[in-house]
Amino acid sequence: xxxxRARAVERARLCEHELDERAFVFSNExxxxxxxxxxxxxxxxxxxxxxxxxxxxxxxxxxxxxxxRLLSAGVDVRTVAGRLGHRNAATTLNVxxxxxxxxxxxxxxxxxxxxxxxxxxxxxxxxxx
Numbered sequence: 001x002x003x004x005r006a007r008a009v010e011r012a013r014l015c016e017h018e019l020d021e022r023a024f025v026f027s028n029e030x031x032x033x034x035x036x037x038x039x040x041x042x043x044x045x046x047x048x049x050x051x052x053x054x055x056x057x058x059x060x061x062x063x064x065x066x067x068x069r070l071l072s073a074g075v076d077v078r079t080v081a082g083r084l085g086h087r088n089a090a091t092t093l094n095v096x097x098x099x100x101x102x103x104x105x106x107x108x109x110x111x112x113x114x115x116x117x118x119x120x121x122x123x124x125x126x127x128x129x
Contacts, residue, residue: 008032067092068099 005025012019015030023032026040045059063084070080081092 067096071096071099071103 005019008023008025008027009019012023012030012032017031019025019032024035025032026036027034028036042059049055049057067080067084070083071077077089077092080096081087081089084092086092
């Protein structure tokens with residue numbers, strides 16, 4: 001958001017305006033006096049999807065995509081919750097529990113392989129035939 005605000009400040013400066021603290025940074029007006037309509041971003045995203053040949057993708061789907069990608073990359077739930085604007089990780093856990101269950105199964109498989117390898121190692125300790 002800070003980067004977007006900096007761009008809005010620069011755009012206003014180039015148009016010989018000063019961006020007021022209360023100005024909208026999502027505005028077509030150089031001085032930020034009028035905000036975008038609430039569905040402006042959704043409509044722009046829908047146009048972009050049509051141009052790209054994507055059907056049935058909503059802007060909100062990007063939120064879920066980001067959350068699941070971060071969780072699958074091992075980012076802790078509290079950090080993901082913060083990025084999503086959830087006050088606590090419990091909300092994130094409730095929304096993404098289906099994904100976390102899949103991750104938990106994979107974690108169990110990894111542990112199983114580690115235990116199997118450890119058992120095999122005990123049967124043939126290093127230095128024994």
